[in-house]
Amino acid sequence: MTLFAFLQDNLARTLFLAWEHVWLVGLSLLIAMCTGIPIGIAITRSKDLAQKVLAGANVIMTVPSIALFGLMLPILAIVGHGLGKVPAVIALVLYSLLPIIRNTFIAIKNVDPALVDAGRGMGMGKWRLLREVEIPLAVPVILAGLKTAAVMNIGIAAIAAYVGAGGLGVFIQQGIARSHETMILTGALAVSLLAIVVDLAMSLLERWVTPKGLKI
Amino acid sequence: MIEYDSVTKIFGIGKKAVTATDNVTFTIADGETAVFLGPSGCGKTTLLRMTNRLEAVTRGTIRVMGRDTMEMDAQKLRLSMGYVIQQIGLFPNKTIAGNIAVVPRMLGWDRGEIRSRVDELLGMVNLDPEIYRDRYPAELSGGQQQRVGVARGLAANPDILLMDEPFGAIDPINRDQIQDEFLRLQGKLKKTIAFVSHDIHEAIKMADKIAIFKDGRLVQFDTPEAILMRPANKFVSDFVGADRALKVLGLLRIRDAMNPEPRNLVQAGEDAPGVLKMMEAQNLPLAFVIKDNRPVGYVHPKLLKYEQGRVGELAEKFPETLGAREPVRDALSAMLMHDITAFPVVDDNGNLAGTISYRQIQKSILDLYADDHEESKIE
Numbered sequence: 001m002t003l004f005a006f007l008q009d010n011l012a013r014t015l016f017l018a019w020e021h022v023w024l025v026g027l028s029l030l031i032a033m034c035t036g037i038p039i040g041i042a043i044t045r046s047k048d049l050a051q052k053v054l055a056g057a058n059v060i061m062t063v064p065s066i067a068l069f070g071l072m073l074p075i076l077a078i079v080g081h082g083l084g085k086v087p088a089v090i091a092l093v094l095y096s097l098l099p100i101i102r103n104t105f106i107a108i109k110n111v112d113p114a115l116v117d118a119g120r121g122m123g124m125g126k127w128r129l130l131r132e133v134e135i136p137l138a139v140p141v142i143l144a145g146l147k148t149a150a151v152m153n154i155g156i157a158a159i160a161a162y163v164g165a166g167g168l169g170v171f172i173q174q175g176i177a178r179s180h181e182t183m184i185l186t187g188a189l190a191v192s193l194l195a196i197v198v199d200l201a202m203s204l205l206e207r208w209v210t211p212k213g214l215k216i
Numbered sequence: 217m218i219e220y221d222s223v224t225k226i227f228g229i230g231k232k233a234v235t236a237t238d239n240v241t242f243t244i245a246d247g248e249t250a251v252f253l254g255p256s257g258c259g260k261t262t263l264l265r266m267t268n269r270l271e272a273v274t275r276g277t278i279r280v281m282g283r284d285t286m287e288m289d290a291q292k293l294r295l296s297m298g299y300v301i302q303q304i305g306l307f308p309n310k311t312i313a314g315n316i317a318v319v320p321r322m323l324g325w326d327r328g329e330i331r332s333r334v335d336e337l338l339g340m341v342n343l344d345p346e347i348y349r350d351r352y353p354a355e356l357s358g359g360q361q362q363r364v365g366v367a368r369g370l371a372a373n374p375d376i377l378l379m380d381e382p383f384g385a386i387d388p389i390n391r392d393q394i395q396d397e398f399l400r401l402q403g404k405l406k407k408t409i410a411f412v413s414h415d416i417h418e419a420i421k422m423a424d425k426i427a428i429f430k431d432g433r434l435v436q437f438d439t440p441e442a443i444l445m446r447p448a449n450k451f452v453s454d455f456v457g458a459d460r461a462l463k464v465l466g467l468l469r470i471r472d473a474m475n476p477e478p479r480n481l482v483q484a485g486e487d488a489p490g491v492l493k494m495m496e497a498q499n500l501p502l503a504f505v506i507k508d509n510r511p512v513g514y515v516h517p518k519l520l521k522y523e524q525g526r527v528g529e530l531a532e533k534f535p536e537t538l539g540a541r542e543p544v545r546d547a548l549s550a551m552l553m554h555d556i557t558a559f560p561v562v563d564d565n566g567n568l569a570g571t572i573s574y575r576q577i578q579k580s581i582l583d584l585y586a587d588d589h590e591e592s593k594i595e
Binding site: 213 | 270291292294295301305306308309310311316355370
């Protein structure tokens with residue numbers, strides 16, 4: 001069966017799985033963003049804390065995804081969510097944290113100290129300085145971190161199909177189980193395409209939210 | 217008024233402690249520019265940063281307008297002073313108008329008020345508001361950026377301005393120009409200014425008073441003239457340089473050294489033989505020819521011999537005119553370059569204000585020395 005014919009027969013299902021995939025990645029990215037960015041900013045105030053947090057996030061990153069699902073299974077089974085979307089979202093959030101925290105931390109740290117000095121010397125408080133100067137200047141780098149996390153998570157979410165989270169990984173998993181090459185190919189191509197599209201979209205967003213004065 | 221009273225700052229504790237400023241006491245009077253001068257690491261920047269509490273005072277007190285800064289809210293204190301730094305520190309994400317508006321916005325001014333103030337300030341620093349208001353810092357040259365930096369410091373019309381080597385990062389030609397502009401501005405605004413510099417030329421040019429620091433101690437606090445002519449010790453005289461008499465020439469204005477009522481003036485319409493006779497009688501080597509109270513040129517006896525015409529037509533032109541407000545250094549330079557020992561001096565309208573000669577320059581320098589050395593001569 002050709003790829004095209006397979007798609008024609010399974011269009012609704014493909015779209016549904018793609019939607020599920022996007023939903024998994026999107027939700028986990030949102031959660032990681034809402035926790036990772038504040039953590040990244042917070043740790044700029046303490047060198048000691050920054051080292052510990054970044055080292056911790058690094059350790060999580062090094063655990064292979066399939067192993068992480070395995071590790072979470074008995075723990076989440078206690079609350080009855082050993083399989084399905086819950087472990088998938090948790091794993092995706094954990095993986096996203098490192099690039100988001102690290103990029104936020106680096107971006108804020110790299111703001112020209114002269115600007116911070118000028119702001120403080122003019123009477124800006126910590127929050128105002130953060131809101132009006134540090135965060136706007138850090139936005140491009142923070143967004144680059146989000147992009148890395150998003151693209152990486154599209155790949156990891158495909159593996160989450162093995163714990164029953166759904167998504168385009170289902171095609172790959174089931175295709176392998178049934179030796180159905182076209183099915184595998186469809187899943188693989190769809191995941192790749194999704195990653196490319198998200199990367200492009202995030203690049204556009206990055207350009208759009210970068211303060212105008214930084215683009216000159 | 218800014219009063220420094222036994223101000224001491226110690227960084228670190230125990231064996232690693234470093235004394236950045238050591239028991240510094242002096243006062244910057246209202247409307248005065250005090251330049252903090254000294255080599256790097258002498259404590260001048262630390263002292264400035266303690267003034268708006270970017271650094272805490274270890275011992276002693278700093279009073280601003282009579283109030284102890286440590287008893288004031290740090291943010292309110294900073295809002296009440298302008299702050300201009302060497303790295304300029306314009307926020308690249310904000311437009312020029314947005315940068316200037318930072319402090320007025322924090323003070324809660326309304327939009328219209330802020331907008332008109334921004335335009336007024338841009339005008340003051342010679343940047344056309346129509347062109348620059350909505351631009352970003354990255355679109356401006358270094359000199360233009362620092363003009364905006366100065367405008368930002370002046371935004372909320374503070375009485376006090378703290379400037380940390382504000383013109384240090386600008387190329388020499390632009391620096392000279394922006395210094396001149398700032399002097400003109402300060403002439404009108406009369407702010408109380410604490411100005412950090414490591415450049416003796418800049419200090420002489422900008423300062424009403426210079427505070428010279430060494431290793432955290434205040435070595436001398438006095439007017440530029442006094443620092444140049446009466447250095448407190450070897451460190452100061454070394455720092456101001458062996459050419460300090462020449463530096464005084466840069467400080468002294470022509471109007472203070474010139475002869476405002478010269479005798480050797482002749483009108484352009486006078487006849488050559490008459491003028492020659494007069495010059496020979498009075499033994500004048502040179503006479504200034506004027507017409508309608510404006511200098512036309514000069515004549516000397518050799519030039520007039522055997523001539524019959526009017527001196528206005530015979531006169532040699534001066535290669536340059538000197539303004540009364542220019543430094544004496546320029547007059548001396550003109551004399552050396554053109555081999556003429558006297559020049560006419562004109563006021564802002566081009567009318568003759570007086571004349572200046574080499575001897576007068578020398579005399580005014582000697583007068584300055586005489587004031588200082590009277591005591592030692594008596595001994």
